[in-house]
Amino acid sequence: MTKDKQRFAKTVNIKNRKASYEFEFLDKYVAGMQLMGTEIKSIRESLVNLQDAFCYFQGNELFVKQLHIAPYAQGTHYNHESDRERKLLLNKRELTKLREKSKEKGLSIIPTRLFITDRGFAKLEIILGRGKKLHDKRDSIKEKDLKRDLERINY
Secondary structure, three states: OHHHHHHOOOOOOEHHHHHHHHHEEEEEEEEOOOOOOHHHHHHHOOOOEEOEEEEEEEOEEEEEEEEEEOOOOOOOOOOOOOOOOOEOOOOHHHHHHHHHOOOOOEEEEEEEEEEOOOOOEEEEEEEEEEEEOOOOHHHHHHHHHHHHHHHHHHO
């Protein structure tokens, strides 16, 4: 019993670090996800990959695609598909706002963080972002290097 309790983490905070390098963040939303039973167990084991995930509208609903949640090891024939589309749960007001803004050229909806709340619900933090050009990426690298050098000098 104690092994099982140690296997599942109390706090899960999975980040997409590549997104901050590739995109300029404009708006941030926190959305719930419609999950199957074995998916939440895999999330608690931190077997999730957010790198290639993106969000899109189908009808009036927002879905996340290519969010890889590994199959649960102790799952039976009721185990989930690892790369299936998952519905995101947002308010109608937030959905209409996101839909209008995402129609603009160059804007896309990207998941940046997956976490579990105190109540035990899995939430996905999504951003509305604009893709950076090559010179913007170089600028962000320069800023990070300068910040790192200043921190070294202060210590």
